[in-house]
Amino acid sequence: MGSVAGWRTAFWVMSALTLVLAVWVMAKVPDYPGQPKGERMPLRKVFTTPGVRPVLAVVMAWMLAHNILYTYIAPFVATTGLGERVDLALLTFGVASLGGIWMAGKLVDSHLRITVLVSLAAFAITAFIFGVNTQSSVVVFIGIVVWGVTFGGASTLLQTALADTAGSGADVALSMNVVAWNGAIAGGGVAGGMLLNAWGVSAFPWALVVLLIIGFIVAWGARSHAFKPGRRHGDTQVAAH
Secondary structure: OHHHHHHHHHHHHHHHHHHHHHHHHHHHOOOOOOOOHHHOOOHHHHHOOOOHHHHHHHHHHHHHHHHHHHHOHHHHHHOOOOHHHHHHHHHHHHHHHHHHHHHHHHHOOOOHHHHHHHHHHHHHHHHHHHHHOOOOHHHHHHHHHHHHHHHHHHHHHHHHHHHHHHHHHHHHHHHHHHHHHHHHHHHHHHHHHHHHHHOOHHHHHHHHHHHHHHHHHHHHHOOOOOOOOOOOOOOOOOOOO
16 A cells, blocks of 8 residues: 555656646747748758757667666666665656756756766766666665756757757757657667566666667767757757657
C-alpha cells in the first residue's frame, strides 16, 4: 500500500508541476506565427542544409540514451535496493529537470555550444559511474539529479541549435526534430528491452556511455554550422517539440 501511495503522490506532484509550467508558458512565451504553407522549404533541402543532420544525430543519440534509462528506471534502481522508492527517484528526476530548464534558458543565448557539450559529458560521466557503482543509493540519487538537469535543458538547447542552423527552414527542421525525438522514445524502449533481456540492467550504463560519446563527438565536430561557439546573434523563432 505504501508503494501505491507513493506512486500516487509522485503522480499528483508531477501533474501539478506540469500544470504550473503550462500556465507559465501560455503567459510568458510569445505566440509567434508559423510560416505560410507556400513559403516552406522542401523537406529534402532542409535536411541537407549544413548542420541540420548533426543536430538531429545528437538528438537521436542523446534521447536514445535518456529513454533507455528512463523507460526501465524501475529495474535499474531496484539493483541499489531502492525498488520500493521508484516514486522518489522519478520525483527527484522531475525536479532536477525543472532546474535544467531554468539553466538552459539562462545559457542558451550566450553559451549554447559549451552547454550542450557539458550536458553530454556530464550525462556520460554519470552513466559511467552508474556502471561501476550502483550499490550506493546516495550515488544513484546524485546521478539522477545530474541526469535530470542535463535532460531538462536538452530540448531548449537542441531545438535552438536546429532552428538557428535551418534558418528559414526552421519550421520543417523542427518537425524533423519531433520525428527524431519520438523515434528515440520508441527506440529507447526497444533497445532497453533487448539489453534487459540479454544482459540485464548492468548493460544500461555502458550503452548510455557509447551513445553519449557518439553524441558528444558529433556536437564537438559540428562547430561550423550546428553548434557554433560564442553568443547567438540570430532571432530565429523556436517552437516547442
